[in-house]
Amino acid sequence: MKITIKHIGEMAGVSAAAVSKALNGHSDISEETKTRILEICKQVGYTRNEIARNLAKGKSNMIGLLIPDISSPIYSEVFKGLDIQAREHGYCLFLCDTNRDIELEKKYVRTLMEKRVSGIIVAPVSNSVDHIEEITRNSIPIVYIGGKVNDNMGNYVTVDNFYGSKTAVDYLIKLGHREIYMVCDRDNTKTMADRIKGYETVMQENNCNPVVYVDGAGRKWRESGYFQTKHILSLGKIPSAIFCSSDMVAIGVMEAVLEKGLRVPEDISIVGYDDAAFASLPTINLTTIAQPKFEMGKKTFNLLYKIIKSHNSDYKNREIVKPELVIRGTCIQLKGN
Incomplete structure (x- = not known):
């Protein structure tokens, strides 16, 4: 019974x-x-029976969270910030890994709507979120985060990637580096476009020639950094420094440099971006640009909570946070500078 x-x-x-x-x-x-x-x-x-209870109330104490890859070292820290704020306000997170699949992303959005979640946080798979907006039809608060965030999205929290990239290259310039290459695994997002623009801006301001390598073979992260750097070195090009579009790319760059018999940082200085958890390991000790991932998580939930309490899905707010340079052991001051 x-x-x-x-x-x-x-x-x-x-x-x-x-x-x-x-x-x-x-x-x-x-x-x-x-x-x-x-x-x-x-x-x-x-x-x-929480489902029945939610149907009766028309809402629940759940917040949907869609991320494109649960194995990403970035989203684990963002999740911690989200979770601590959610619990503090009496909410729990319903985590969905979309596996970078738009159809799966759409399916999860529908599922979350059926579960009467109070709001949804999305790190979108695509630069366009029209498919999400078509499902939700402005009936539920949504906040966007992640690398695909752009100005076509309503509410979002993102990092000032232009500023972060400028900070990294400014640091290398101050160390006396002039021949600085940038290695990227892709350039098809606003995040990456801003990082490239920041690099190019500083190089041009200092009368240096910007050289950007973008992987055209569809490789990502470590694999992309490794193969692109192998290609660069095979051409006999040895820049004094390489700025990487992410820490994962930087790991691949370091592998290729060491495999060639060169030293980091004595022969080539390297700067990453993200400050992933592994970047501080003694064997890596990567100088990088730190995204305030935990704080971003907290800010994202707080923005969503503000929208929920305002009972206004038309609410529009965008928060841009500043990253910081973390100096470790992969850069060196050039002699005579």
């Missing part, structure tokens, strides 16, 4: 309404009665 709150009420000698109040923590019921009801629930293994 399925146990209902009516059965619990009969066992406790109270009404079904009193059981509901006890389960929802209402104050207009005595502690003695509440304790008795909760103990009976525990004994018979009763749990609330």
Whole structure:
């Protein structure tokens, strides 16, 4: 037999309404009665039907979170910031890994809508989110994060990638480097376009020739950095420094440099971007641009919470946070500078 709150009420000698109040923590019921009801629930293994409860309320205490790759070293820290803020405000996160698949992303959005989540946080798979907006039709608060964020999206939290890239290259220039290459695994997002633009701006301001290598073979991350650097070195080109579009790319760059018998940083200085968890390992010790990932997570939830409480899905707000240079051991001051 399925146990209902009516059965619990009969066992406790109270009404079904009193059981509901006890389960929802209402104050207009005595502690003695509440304790008795909760103990009976525990004994018979009763749990609330949250789906039915959400349908009745028209919303839930769940927040949907869509990320393109759960293995990404970036999103794990963002998630921690989101989670701590969500729990502080009485919400829990419903995590969905879209595996960089638009059809799966659409499926998860529909599922979250059916579950009556209070809001959705999306690190989108594509530069366009028209397919998401078509499903939600402005009926639920959404905040966007991640590398695909651009000005066609309503509410978002992102990093000032132009500033971060400029900061990295400025640092290399101050160390006396003039021949600085940039290695990217892709350039088809606003994030990457801003990082390239920041690099090129500083190089041009200092009368240096910008040289950007973008992987045209579809490789990503470490593999892209490795093969592109092997190609650069095979041409006999040995720049004094390489600025990488991400820390994952930088790992591949370091591998290729060391495989060639060159030293980091004595022969080639390297700067990454992201400050992934592995960047601080003693064997890597990568100088990089740190995205404030944990803080971004907190800011993203706070923005979503603000929209939820305003009861206005038309609310528009965009937050851009500044990254910081983290100096470690992969850069060197050139002699005579």
